[in-house]
Amino acid sequence: MIGAPGAGKSRAGKRVARLLKVPFVDTDRRIVLRHGPIAQVFATRGEEYFRMIERIEVARALKERAVVALGGGAVLDPETQIELGSLPIALLTVSAEAVADRIGDKRPLLRDGGVEAWEKLVAARRSTYERLATRSWDSSTRPIDAIAQEIADWVTSGAGPEPEQELP
Numbered sequence: 183m184i185g186a187p188g189a190g191k192s193r194a195g196k197r198v199a200r201l202l203k204v205p206f207v208d209t210d211r212r213i214v215l216r217h218g219p220i221a222q223v224f225a226t227r228g229e230e231y232f233r234m235i236e237r238i239e240v241a242r243a244l245k246e247r248a249v250v251a252l253g254g255g256a257v258l259d260p261e262t263q264i265e266l267g268s269l270p271i272a273l274l275t276v277s278a279e280a281v282a283d284r285i286g287d288k289r290p291l292l293r294d295g296g297v298e299a300w301e302k303l304v305a306a307r308r309s310t311y312e313r314l315a316t317r318s319w320d321s322s323t324r325p326i327d328a329i330a331q332e333i334a335d336w337v338t339s340g341a342g343p344e345p346e347q348e349l350p
């Protein structure tokens with residue numbers, strides 16, 4: 183699961199894993215278990231250090247037979263991009279309006295800038311998200327359970343690309 187912060191990767195990923203009866207890994211949770219709260223890591227060690235430990239957890243997670251929710255910025259790492267190339271990747275998207283109600287103060291890159299900072303972050307990453315995604319789901323106006331069910335069904339049926347839109 184890849185996508186912007188607040189798109190629902192962690193929530194949906196957990197449900198998808200339950201539906202598929204495989205383990206769920208949230209790389210941010212693993213970072214927290216080993217290193218403490220993410221906001222604290224950013225504050226005391228800086229983003230570069232965070233990206234380094236994130237890369238280690240992502241590399242570990244992508245070798246497991248599991249549903250994996252990445253942090254929103256994990257896809258920026260070139261090694262991670264290569265490894266994602268051979269896996270089924272679900273991209274979750276969300277509108278700025280919808281995310282405004284979702285982003286709390288646990289995300290250090292957004293805490294100070296709010297939705298405007300989020301929009302800048304996502305604009306800079308959009309092409310990377312889209313290039314890496316096998317298929318995408320928008321969570322702005324739909325319940326997470328319905329999206330998780332669709333993703334699980336997609337995996338079960340072979341995790342192919344988006345069906346071609348039929349021409350009118």
Ligand SMILES: Nc1ncnc2c1ncn2[C@@H]1O[C@H](COP(=O)(O)OP(=O)(O)O)[C@@H](O)[C@H]1O
Pocket residue numbers: 185186187188189190191192193194251284285321322323324325326
């Ligand atoms: N489809 C949805 N509808 C409403 N709220 C959602 C939806 N998806 C996620 N949320 C809420 O948004 C917040 C961020 O979700 P989370 O799964 O942590 O996102 P991510 O891991 O992509 O940053 C959570 O509070 C979650 O309950």
Ligand SMILES: O=C(O)C1=C[C@@H](OP(=O)(O)O)[C@@H](O)[C@H](O)C1
Pocket residue numbers: 185186187188191192210220252253254255256288289290291
């Ligand atoms: O987009 C980002 O750079 C980040 C997203 C967060 O994860 P979520 O996308 O799960 O919120 C977390 O990894 C960290 O705060 C940095």
Ligand SMILES: [Mg+2]
Pocket residue numbers: 191192193208210251252253
């Ligand atoms: Mg998350």
